[in-house]
Amino acid sequence: MTDRTLANSQLGSLDYDPAPESASIAKLKASYGLFIDGEFTSPSRHEQFPSLNPATEETLATVAQASAADVDRAVGAARRAYASTWSKTSGAQRSKYLFRIARLIQERSRELAVVETLDNGKPIRESRDVDIPLAAAHFFYYAGWADKLDYAGYGRNPKPLGVAGQIIPWNFPLLMAAWKLAPALAAGNTCVLKPAETTPLSALLLAEILQQAELPEGVVNIITGDGSTGSALVDHPDVDKIAFTGLTEVGRNIQQRTAASHKHLTLELGGKGANIVFEDAPIDEMIEGIIDGIFFNQGHVCCAGSRLLVQESIADEVLRRLIRRVEQLRVGDPLDKNTDVGAINSAAQLLRIRELTDVGEGEGATRYTSSCELPQKGYWFAPTVFADVAQSHRIAREEIFGPVLSVLTFRTPEEAVAKANNTNYGLACGVWSEKGSRTLWVAQRLRAGVIWANTYNRFDPTSPFGGMRESGFGREGGRHGLEAYLNV
């Protein structure tokens, strides 16, 4: 046994003590109504459905199933608020409301982080350090724009669109709500927000925050429900704008359904991000970047670096190191502060990941799965790496949206670019190299809305995010993010 393997085996026998965050910080009610016109109200059909903790399969709370009649009520409230209040509220006033919301999120960040982790299954480290601070920062950033729209590059006195219907996914529940609401409100729109079916709770806490901020009634309405609720919102004739984040199939359907209407549309859809690794890349940072690119948030990230394109000369070394690193990932209790990979958000998503990985094995790719122990209850999937993947394999083409990495190789920069672009998606890519000129050469040729160089999965309210091709259109974040909510 060499010194190094000895050290590794000793390290392997050492483990962290549990460091759980307290679930009791989340003071959830047993059930929640629909947030319409500034208050929580019962849904018309009095239907409630449970929101589960995916790590335990326990019910956290029940939430209301909004019917088409409820959607109509919410849109009506948003329309009235737009006509009577919000369109007459100055940019400076809107700004001050948004600053209030940002501050309240900061003040209640610990509670929000715990609720997010309970409802979504993501590690508390991520909800605490990424989701919630970024959500507050997003409100803070767009607060500053509300009274500066004249300077945003869209001409003098740009006007809002009116009532925005916003449908968000379950992977970053509060953050996606912030991405949708903050620019819409800054630009002067009123909103009807539909959180994802499996992760509605942080949005309902946000509703409480909006009450605390004394945001005028009806300016933001938050309605929970399944796909039928979102569908009714998309079809509602009095909605001026639909902003959707989610599956490409659903986005396609929404685009078709709104094609003949007056409705403005922005879509942030799926991705199959390529992480391109050149032989001169700094290897330790690069391995961490690849790991972070695919296993961050259990891989439930539309811009995840789910395809690793590694230069042939270093492929064996990279794969060996990746597998070793995957073994070290701590999978388990999302509330534990040392957890790296939490629970899969739902049974349905777990099924989808299992299906695609089975197909991957069937198509001939070589599978490496972490030997970590998985909890008995809840939805779990061990971090997995596929080597020997061909471009034609489904695991190289379809979005798995789970902790699964497909590794392919290339020889030249041209080949890397060709392979990276060989997808219908175009959301994000990573490039790892110490040679800046080549990174920029590659970046120029990648058909992706976001390109990270020597890093991955970085987000900031000032930086525009969004896709090309079938990853959607429109940008969220930055000055560009205002355009989605201005009639310009």
Next chain:
Amino acid sequence: MSDTRLDVRKTYKLLINGAFPRSESGRSYEVVTAKGAFLANVAQGSRKDVRDAVVAARSAQPKWWGATAYNRGQVIYRLAEMAESRREELAEHVQLSEGVSARAAKAVVASSIDRVVWYAGWTDKIAQVFGGTNPVAGPYFNFSIPVPSGVVGVLADQESSLLAFVDAVLAPMCVGNTVVAITSERRPTPAVLLGEMTASSDFPGGVLNIITGRTDELAPTLAAHEDVDGIDLAGVARDAANDLAATGAQSIKRVLRVVPTNDDSLRRLRAFIETSTVWHTIGQ
């Protein structure tokens, strides 16, 4: 003898490097209200105080600019929060100093705080509004970013004791400059109060330095100082400003002269930023 409580009267001091010294000269001068009644004894800063303040501003500048724009925005917003809770006191001083009605003074304070909020929102938008990429005709990635000039000297408006002061100091600070401000000579206390609030708003020491005293004595030192990169003379009468501008020319200072009322050209924000352009090759 009655038991009437005696007021604890306050000394209005300088703000240098996050501390509140009396003038190194030991001097103070009497400030009176618009109606001529005694208001306060205020430190009468010296040329040495100005030089100390410039040293403080210079050493604070890399840290202030090195903080994220988001962080600078948070700090400035915190100042608005602090001012909000002391707005009665600010209004009282504006009223006494400027001789306006209580209602007008309150309105001035409200506008001043709202201006602070406005600048808080600018910190992370400057680069997006004034920067960008340049499509040069060659294999280069070329981009320009606005960067602060460095240390900015402000000669505050003599009449508008708070609102003009807020604009003059917050605009250069929000883009990453540090500031040495000489207050209105006859109406210094609202600015001094604002300086006190910065001390409880997470501003690093030295980002804002405030000198009270005789403008005629102090201004030439500030304008001539080789380590001051820009000077705001918008609050100075034309003849005096001409002289100071000529003095500043010796070290090629950026000089802000006139800011029209209701100016929406972002003149103040642009006055003390430089454009830094990066060329990076593109190639395999």
